[in-house]
Amino acid sequence: MSASGFSFSQPHLREIAADILKYAKKRGASACETDVSEGFGQSVAVRKGEVDTIEYNRDKGIGITVYLGQQRGHASTSDFSKAALKATVDAALSIARFTAPDPCAGLADKALMAKDCPDLDLFHPWDITVDGALDLARECEAAAFGVSPKISNSEGANVSIQQSHFVSANSLGFMGGYASSRQGLSCSVIAGEGEHMQREFWYDSRRDAADLMSAADVGRIAGERALARLGARKIRTCKVPVIFEAPLAVALIGNFVQAVSGGSLYRKSSFLLDSLGQQVFSPIVSIAERPHLKKAFGSGYFDGEGVATHDRDVVIDGVLQGYFLSSYSARKLGMQTTGNAGGSHNLRVSAGEDGLEAMIRNMDKGLLVTELLGHGVNYVTGDYSRGAAGFWVEKGKIKHAVEEVTIAGNLRDMFRNIVAIGNDALPRGAKHCGSILIEQMKVAGR
Template sequence: MSDPGFSFSQEHLREIASTVLEHARHNGATACETDVSEGFGQTTTVRKGEVETIEYNRDKGVGVTVYVGQQRGHASTSDFSLEAIKRTVEAALSIARFTASDPCAGLPEEALLARESMDLDLHHPWRLPVAAAIEHARACEQAAFDVSSEITNSEGASISTQESHFVSANSLGFIGGYASSRHGVSCSVIAGEGDRMQREYWYDSRRDAADLGDFAAVGRLAGERAIARLGARKIETCEVPVLFEAPVAVTLLGNFVHAVSGGALYRKSSFLLDSLGQQVFSPTVTIRERPHLRKAFGVGPFDSEGVATHARDVVLDGVLQGYFLSSYSARKLGLQTTGNAGGSHNLLLEPGELDLDGLVRKMDRGLLVTELLGQGVNYVTGDYSRGAAGFWVENGRIQYPVEEITIAGNLAEMFRGIVAVGNDGLDRSAKHCGSLLIDRMTVAGS
C-alpha cells in the first residue's frame, strides 16, 4: 500500500524496475542497472510577516544504465508509461553501442551486493497545512526581530517538508529501496543600516519534524548572530591560530572526502595520492563512517550500485584507513569498492572534550571563523585560500567582529595542524564535525 503522499507504491516502482531489466535483457544488454524514484515537497517562506512564496514540488524519474560487454550507455525519463520506459532502455542501448569499451565498466561484484533489508527509520511524513507552515515561519522570523531593534530587515524565514522514495535494481538479482524524509526551518536577517549592515542566518534540518524543536529558537539565534557581527573591523595581515566554528568546520571534512574519493585519486588530481596508511591528520583526529545510524542523514543499507554498506574507521588517530570508492574507481585503482558509489555516508569526526568557549580559551589569541566566502581550494596541491568573516580573539576571549579577510594555508598542513576538536557538532547533515582549532594559518587583512 502506498503512502498517502506518494502517487506510486514501492510495489509499482519495483514493477517498473523489473520491466527495465527485462526489456534491456531482451534487447541485447549483457547487464543493466536502474533507479526509479519519486519525491514531493512544500516550502513556505515569510518575509517581514507576509507570505512571500509557497512552493510545491513533485518529481519522478527512471534512470537506466546498460552494458553491452564493457560498453556503457545511460538514459533517463520522467514518464512512467510502458512505452516511454521501453524507449528509454532502447536509447541507453543505442548510446552503449556507440561508446568505446572500458575494461573497468560494469556492475559490482555480485558477492558484495546487499541482500538483507534494514529499517533505518528514515521516513517521517509531515502533513503540514500551509496555514500552519505560515504561522511557524512567522514565529521564527518574529523571534529574530525580537532580539533587538537593530534587526532592521529580513530575507525571510522558511519551513520546508520533503519526502521521497526509490527502488534500485540490477541484472545480478539485486533489488532494494526505501522512503525517506527531510524537513527544515531557516531564517536570514539583516542587522544595522547603511554601511553597518550585517547579514546572518541559521537553520535546522531533520528526518522527523518533531526533532526540529522550537522554530522560534532558530530565528532567535539568527538574530543574535547578526547583532554580534555589528561593528565589524578589518585587521592587519598576520599568522595566527584559526578556529573554524562547527558549521564551517564541516566544509573541511568535505574537502578531505573529495581528496580521498576514487575519481580524484585515479585522475591523480588529489594532494592525498597514495596516502593509505599514512598520517594525514594530527593524532587527535578520528573519522568514522556510520551508514546504519538510525534516523540520520547520509545513511543507507547499500550505495547507489546496491553494494552493502559497512561501518568503518576512515581515519584512526590521524592515520588514513580507507578511501571512498565505487566499483569503477576501485577497478581503476586496482582495489575493491568501499560501498561509496554516490559518495560518503554518514561521517562523524570524533568530538573532543571542549565546547566552543573552551576552544576559544585554548586558542588564546587568533581568529574565530564563522563564515566562508567564495571557492579557493586546489585539490591537486592542497592550497587553500578563502574569504572569511568572524571574530578576533585575545586572551581567550572574543574581542570584536572582523570582516573582509582571507585565510590561507595548505590542506595537508591544516589537517596535520588540528590542535583540538570541539564537542559542538550539529546533527543537521550527513557530516558531523565540531569546531576545529588549527595551529596556524595566514590571515590576510588590510
Template sequence: MSAQGFSFSQAHLREIATDILKYAKKRGASACSTDVSEGFGQSVAVRKGEVDTIEYNRDKGVGVTVYLGQQRGYASTSDFSKAALKATVDAALSIARFTAPDPCAGLADAALMAKDCPDLDLCHPWNIGVDEAIALARRCEEAAFAVSPKITNSEGANTSIQQAHFVSANSHGFVGGYASTRHGLSCSVIAGEGDGMQREYWYDSRRDAADLMPAEDIGRIAGERALARLGAKKIRTCEVPVIFEAQLAVALIGNFVQAVSGGSLYRKSSFLLDSLGQQVFSPVVGISERPHLKKAFGSSPFDNEGVATRDREVVVDGVLQGYFLSAYSARKLGMQTTGNAGGSHNLRVSAGEDDLPALLRRMDRGLLVTELLGHGVNYVTGDYSRGAAGFWVEKGRIKHAVEEVTIAGNLRDMFRGIVAVGNDALPRGAKHCGSLLIDRMKVAGR
C-alpha cells in the first residue's frame, strides 16, 4: 500500500461534486449538498510473534442531500460513474417528493459558509511496507513480554495506517475538502494464569507516524498495566472519592457533549435542558473548543454543513457558555448553528497542576478507575452506572488492584463534584482531558 495513492485527485472529487449540484438544480432541486470521499488503509496484526491478519481496505462514496422547498431527500452510492451519480440524485429527489415538509429543513445560512480553508497539516502519509509494519507490531509485543515472565499470553499487537480525502459542496457556492491520515500502534496482553489472569492494553494514534510513541514503549506500558492488575480483589460497597484515569475521563466529557448537543436538547432527552449560563461543572473546570489546531484529530476549517468553525469557550469556571448545534437543531431551538454539524472539534479541558500521583495523594482514600464496562448512562435523568476495575487507594498510595465493582452516581452531581483535573491528558484523540478526581460516588462491591 505504501506505493499506492488515491485513485481520484481532489480536482476530480470537486468535479464530481460540482456536476452533482448542477444536475440536482437542473432536475428541480431548490437546494443540494453533497460529500464525495475516498479512503484506503492497511492493518497488520501479530500474535505471539506470528502474523495473525493482514487487512487492506479501499473505499469511496458519494452522499447527496436535496431539498424541494422544505422537503428533504438523501441517497448515496459507491459508484462514481456519471450514470450512477445522476441516478443517485434522482433517487434523493424521489425520496424528497414523498417526505413531509419540515420547517427547519434546509442548508445552513449562506453567510455562515467557510470562505477560507487554512491548511491544518492533517495529512501525513506513512510510507511503510507490510514487512516493516509486521516488524513494528512484533517489537511492540516483544516489549510487553519482556516486562515479566508473568506476562503469559497475548491478544496481539497491531500496526494501522489510514488515509482519506473528501470534498463537500452545496448550492450556496461552498466547496471545500482536504486529505487526512490516522495511524496507530496497539498492544494487548494477558498476565497470570487460570482464574487470576488479567488483560490490559495500550495504544497510540496520531496524524503523523513520526509522532507515535515508540513501539517498545507501547508494549512495555501494556505489559506493566497487565502486571499491576494481578491479585485484583473485590471490595465492600462504599461511598468514596473516585479518580477517572485520563483515557477514561474523556468519556465523561463525551457524555457532557451528548447532553448539550442539539439533537438531545430539541428532543428534550437531556438532563442538561435549558442549562445555558448555568453552573454545570465545578468552578475548576473550563472547556474550550479549538477547531484549527495543526495535526489534531478534531481539526477542520468547516463542519459537515460547510459552516466555518471557530475557537470558543464552551465552559468557563464551570458555567456552560454554549451548546453544540447544527443548522437543523439550531432552528428547532430558535438559535444559530455553532458549527458543530458532525460533532465537536478538539475539546480541551483546562488542566490543573497535579499529575496522577498528586491526585492520588489529594484523594487520600478511594478508587482509581482504569477500566469501564457496559453503557449505563441515562441521558434523560443523568443517572450513571457502569462496571469498573482499577485500584484501591489508601493514604494516597495504590494498595491493590480492584475488580468486579460497579460505580454509580448522577452525571449532574459528578460534574459539579469534580475536585481537580490532572495535567496528564493523552494527545491521541479529539478530546483532551487529564484524570478527573470526583468528590464522591457509590462503589458497589461485595
C-alpha cells in the first residue's frame, strides 16, 4: 500500500470543506465547522501457519456542524457528491432550528486558531504486499511456538496497515489537515493443556513500519508471557503493594484524564472536582503534554476545533496545573479551552531510574499485575475494582503466577500513594508511562 491509495488529494478535501462552509453561509448559518476524512487499510492474520483472514477497509466521511446563533445542528454523510453535501448542510440546519439555544455553544475563539502547520512526520506508508504481510505474521507466530513445546495453540498473529488523511475547517478562516499512518504487529498464543491453559499476547504499533519491533521479537515475547502464566493460582485476600505493568499503568493515566476532562467536570461527575492547584498525585509524579512530537500517535498542531496546541505541564510534583478542556466545556466552567477538543496529546509521565525488575526487587512482597478484567471504575467517587491476573512476588522475586483475583482501592488514594514509576514505558501509544508501584491495595482472592 502507498499514498496513491487515497481516492482524494488534500487539495480536493480542502475544496470540499470550502464548498461546505460557503453553502452553509449562503443558507443562513451564522457559523459552521466541518471535518472531511478518508482512510483505508489492510489486515492479515495467520493461525498455525495457515491464512486465517485477509481484510481490507476503506471509508470516507464528512461531519458538518452549523450554528444559528447559539442553536447547534450536526449531520454527517459518506457521500462526497455536491448534492449530498448540500443535503447534509440542510439537514444540520434543520436540526439547529429545532434545538434550544445553548449559551455555551459556538466555535472556539478566532484568536486561538492554529496558524502554524509544522510537519510532524506522521505519515509513513508501508508498501508491503499481502504475501509479504502474511510471511511476517507467520514468522511472528513461529517465534512464539519456538519458545517452548508447551506453547500448545495459537489465536493467531496479525499484521495491520492503516492510512488516513483529513481536513478540518471552520467559518473563522481556519483550515488545516494532514495524513497519518498506523502499522501494527501482534501475536496471541496459548500455553498448556486442558484446564491448565493460559493465554497471552504481545503487540507493537508505530507510525513507521521501520520502527516496529521485529516479528520474531513480538512472537517470542508473546510466547514467553504465555509460558510464564502456567501454574497460575489464587492467593489469599490481603493488603499489599501492587505494581501495574507499563501497558496497564497507561490505563491509570487514562483514568486521571477522564476525571479532569471538561465533560466530567461540568457535569460534576468526577472525584477530582475543583482540584486545580491541589496535590492529586504523589510528589514523584509529573505529567507533561507534548503535542508536537515527531511520529507520535498523539501529535497534532491543532485540536478538534482548530485551536492551536501547545506544550504544557499538566501535573508538577503531584500538583494539578490544568484540566483537559474544549471550548464548550471551558465555557461551561467559566474558563478557556486548553486545546483538548478530541482528547489529550502525547502525555509523558516522569520516570524513575529503575526498570521493572528493580521495582520488583524493591517491592519485596506484593502483586505484579499484568492483566486487568472488567471496567470497575466509578468516576464520581473514585472507587476502583478490577479483576486481575499477574504474579506473586516474595523477597523481591516472582514466586508464581496469579489468576482470579480482584484488586480494589480508590483512585484518589492510589494516585497519592504511587511510590515508584519505572523507566520501561512503551512507545506504542499516545500516553507514555512506565510501570507504576502503588504502596498498598486490597487484593481479594480465596
